[in-house]
Amino acid sequence: MKLRLRLALTAVAVTVPAVFALVQVEHSVRRRTTDEVIIASTLSQMQSGGRERCEAAPETWMVRARSPQRPPWEREGLPGGNGGPPAGTVAPNAPSGSNGPASGGPRPGDEGPPRLRPRGPMGRRLPPVSLYPFDGQLVSRNPQAPALDDELRKGVRDDGVGVRRYSKADGALVQDLLLRMPWDGGPCEYVLARRVEPAESPEVGLPPLYVWGVPTLILLSAMVVALGPVVQRLRRLTDEVRASSGSRYAQPVTVNGSDEIAELARAFQQARAEIQARMAHQQAREQTLRDFLANTTHDVMTPLTVLQGHLAAMQQRMRAGEPLEAGLMLSAMSEAHYMASLVHNLGAAARLEAGAPQVQHAPVDLKALVSRVLGRHQPIARPQRIALESGVPATPTWVMGDETLLEQAVSNVVLNGIRYGREDGHVAVVLETTRQQTFHLRVIDDGPGISEEERSRILERRFRGNEARTREPQGQGLGLHIVHNVVELHGWKMALAPSEYGGLEVAFTGPLMSPPE
Known part of the structure; x- marks a missing residue:
């Protein structure tokens, strides 16, 4: 009607x-x-x-x-x-x-x-x-x-x-x-x-007619005169809404006055802003997915090609009856570990760039997290004769955060210490708590370290230090960039400094939480 x-x-x-x-x-x-x-x-x-x-x-x-x-x-x-x-x-x-x-x-x-x-x-x-x-x-x-x-x-x-x-x-x-x-x-x-x-x-x-007819005529005439502008404003609002919809909600709707029609136009403006925000978020997610696919294709191809070369060389030696070289096997394992780490980092980067709604906050025990990270990297550190050590409290240390992202961040720092460390070197993870209900998590290595100039840019995506480019030319510079984003997302603080053993010290600081019931 x-x-x-x-x-x-x-x-x-x-x-x-x-x-x-x-x-x-x-x-x-x-x-x-x-x-x-x-x-x-x-x-x-x-x-x-x-x-x-x-x-x-x-x-x-x-x-x-x-x-x-x-x-x-x-x-x-x-x-x-x-x-x-x-x-x-x-x-x-x-x-x-x-x-x-x-x-x-x-x-x-x-x-x-x-x-x-x-x-x-x-x-x-x-x-x-x-x-x-x-x-x-x-x-x-x-x-x-x-x-x-x-x-x-x-x-x-x-x-x-x-x-x-x-x-x-x-x-x-x-x-x-x-x-x-x-x-x-x-x-x-x-x-x-x-x-x-x-x-x-x-x-x-x-x-008589003059008693009721005249007031009735006056009332109807007044209503017709009053309803004319209302109908015109509603038609104008309808045209503007259709035009805005046709422009993918880029064209705004005019809001004049403070009556019910103005409230309707204002409500549409609010809905339009929300739709634009959702569309922008959806476009950002789609762009993130496209970037993830492009990065995955590009970043995985190099270590995969190297791994294929190592496997082909090992196959030729086995056919010729020659013994396998330990260095060749170690190199193949390193490339496999690198590809696994790369895929994890690309997935974490996609989640971070999609925005905070993708982050799941829950109680996390940092003591157990450090133990898992060190256990996972022992097979990588052992062939390079790098010792993984830890110093953690005797009781669980609880924080609120996304366990997957936090574990990926700590893994990236530990893996960097292993990959760029020297033989017979050390990587240590130290977890401490304070009376102010905060924690300090430090990852210390005795590797080559990085210069002060490079430390100011090392957190940028795709930036790699000179030592990293020399020793691991196939790296893509995602590790510390992801670590920095995870720390910011949780409201923590992160600091890079030279360690007292000549390498790099990465420190995390954040609030503790009460133990969950």
Whole structure:
């Protein structure tokens, strides 16, 4: 469903109850005003001679007839009618010289109750109002008087006025007002005023068109005028969102104002920024994967070619029945270890470049980690007659980190000490803790070391020192670069310094954690 149609239906749904409420209010005001007019007219009628005539003949007061020749001012209920002619006028059938109204009981031939014709709200002439007298016991001596129900009795006892409205079978509305007169006693202590509205009266049906039609038209016009700019802004926002989607969310959406539509545009801007971040992250991961494949292909080919050459030479010697050279076997094993280390380093580099979400933090025991690293590198160090030594605490040393990356970082430093160390050399791993709940992990070797100038660049990716390029020309310079990234990712500190034994000392410092339960 289109927004314009939905808003139009909403306007109708709002307007119909509003018109209904307006009609009800108009009916209520009209009825209350009519009641006040009838009450005032009845009291005026009774206080202007009606009481005397009623008390003189309560049984027949309701059947007073109107003679066609009677002047209008003698008809009870007309505006200004007080039962007599204007000053200076002699009523018909009155005694000669009389200037007042005719006195006495009802005239022969009179019939029908006295009728009031007051004017109602907005000058509308009300239907005739019939009056019926009742005494203090709410009993009428006139047999034509209608019966009083409990609602009228209770209302007049409590408030001085009882009101009842009901509809007849033909649709006419009957209105009864039971009034207490401003005197006590007598057969006319209470008067019932009855008014009957015909079915076609505005009191029964809808009020005049100007009462509800004009406000309804104004309300609908105001809603149409107010909804026009809203629909235009929504269409403009829709076009901008589609244009942004077509540009892979590079084109922003205009945000104007502080209303709900502006909030919607602002929410789309936030979603657009999040989508762009996710797309950038995905592109970075794809680029990392491409780089990983390219690096793996390039970096593995060189040691693989060397290993193939060593294996081919060993095969030729075996076919010729010649003994295998220990140096050739050692070189082949070294190339195999190097390729394994290279693959591990490339995998670690891919994880690091993909970002922190790939890092899994968990409690890690550095003492056990050092033991595993040294045990794994013993087969590599033994043929080169390099001794691997360690100094660790007697109890576990717990830190929070990614165990795989931390083990790879320590392995890289130890492997560098083995690969670039001298024969009969040493590589030592020393783990210490402090009272400040920190640890110091140092990897010390007595190899050739690196110069101070090279130490400032040795952590860069693909950078290799002169000694490394001389002794291991196939290396790719990933080891210490990965170590540096792992340390930064964990919030630790790393320092490179010459060792007291002539080689290199790599130190790690970081916070300890409480032992896991």
